[in-house]
Amino acid sequence: MQSLAWANLQHRPARSLATVFGVAVGTVLVLLTTGLARGIIAERAEREARVGAHVMVRPPGSFGGGVVSNQPAYPLDKIPRMAAIPGVRAVVPAIQYALPSDSGIGFRLLEGVPWPDYAAMSGVQIVAGRAPQGPDEIVIDQEQARSRGFELGARVTLSKHAFTVVGIYAPPSGARIKAPLETLQSMLEAPGRCSLVFVQCQAAGEQEAVYQRLREAFPTDQIIFMRDLPSLYAGGLPALDTFLRVVVGLSLIISLLIVSLAMYTSVIERTREIGILKSLGATNTFILLAIEQEALLLSSLGAVLGIGLAYLGRWWIVSFTAFRAIEFDPVWFATVAVVALIGGGGGALYPAWRAMRLDPVEALRYE
Structure with a gap:
């Protein structure tokens, strides 16, 4: 089944690459946004630490x-x-x-x-x-x-x-x-x-x-240890967490829509092939898993490409803009991978369900 998924991707390389790139865009969006947020907070806290003070007193x-x-x-x-x-x-x-x-x-x-x-x-x-x-x-x-x-x-x-x-x-x-x-x-x-x-x-x-x-x-008075500033900066921006959740949600929606569209088109184009498989005894479960495996493969490739593009984007930002601190948290690598897989798997559910319901005879007559 794995070779079948690879063969399907290679059979239509342009659409496969477009789908992978679409998933990668969502991954880059999440990684660069979170990296910039973490980097700016860490960089400011580092500069405050260089003041040489140990305690800050405020009104x-x-x-x-x-x-x-x-x-x-x-x-x-x-x-x-x-x-x-x-x-x-x-x-x-x-x-x-x-x-x-x-x-x-x-x-x-x-x-x-x-x-x-x-x-x-x-x-x-x-x-x-x-x-x-x-x-x-x-x-x-x-x-x-x-x-x-x-x-x-x-x-x-x-x-x-x-x-x-x-x-x-x-x-x-x-x-x-x-x-x-x-x-x-x-x-x-x-x-x-x-x-x-x-x-x-x-x-x-x-x-x-x-x-x-x-x-x-x-x-x-408010009295603060200077060493506590990084956590205070992060905690002092409650809107940041909400914004990051919105970004992750957008990434999930992008993956869902792109993979769903790609797999739906793929099912329509391969109607006769699906009909042949079903006439040869392929079960609904086999069809479902074949579609889902192809979608998960596309999503995985998109996540890997997105991580690579995020590092390339960080290099460009650091080299050619005023931003000097972009920190990638390993937790967010896992997050984007999970989001990409959920988006890909979820986006392929309807196309897979449609493929399962195809009548073999009608599918073989499809032009």
Whole structure:
């Protein structure tokens, strides 16, 4: 029976290739979408980890791991009390302001920080130009400079405010674009306030103790371990899970429709062949399994091709776009394989049922 399925595929190679490619499209859709989502979350968490802080303190009522608010609400007068807590080495306030991305999809961050204190905590260094000094000056990381084509001295408009790029820093840390803290306070009309505070401990082993002291001193504030940011980012995007389920559902529908159409056409074209098989004693079960095996073979080939195309797509995206982090989870390889097989098997059910019901005599007379 297996040789029969292969023979049927080879007999009509154009249609077989079209079906395999159609299934592959659904596989690529799922893998690249999930890979981009995982990669963006992981990449942002990695940049936040390079800040050098161990704990983040945010205003009460902040949720998830994303941007707190475009309206800073945390008073700077709490910072001296934080700095005086035993075990704390450094405290750096920051404002994270969400801006629409150039593509119109998602957002990018403009971060306001006191540059000397931030650089001392994170260890970042200016590799070209100088640190920001004036209110209309920004520094960017090397990836931002490369992907956006920004050069030293370039004029950049962010939220209707014109800035000049005066420096490029490395390694990436936090938001890719940084301005003086006072500039964002002025832009957002929030003097004496920030979005969050980075707290660096004197030793990494003191994180838990410092966390408890901060919790006692500021019981209403949201206090987060920096090491927990990856899970918080993922958990802070509930719509992402829904979106991924929709993508998987679309992939299943694509597989169902494409395989169903291909196998239905195949059954019609092979009506006489099916009639001959039935006249020679082939049972309904044999016919059903032959159709289903062919459909599952098409789906398997489509899934394999889709995985290969997904890796090719990842290479292209990483090489020619601003996205640098696309992570493929092995769980999703299994998911797309199962989805492809379910879609293929399910899509072949009606054509197989139709083939089973063919009358041998009528089938032999079919032209």
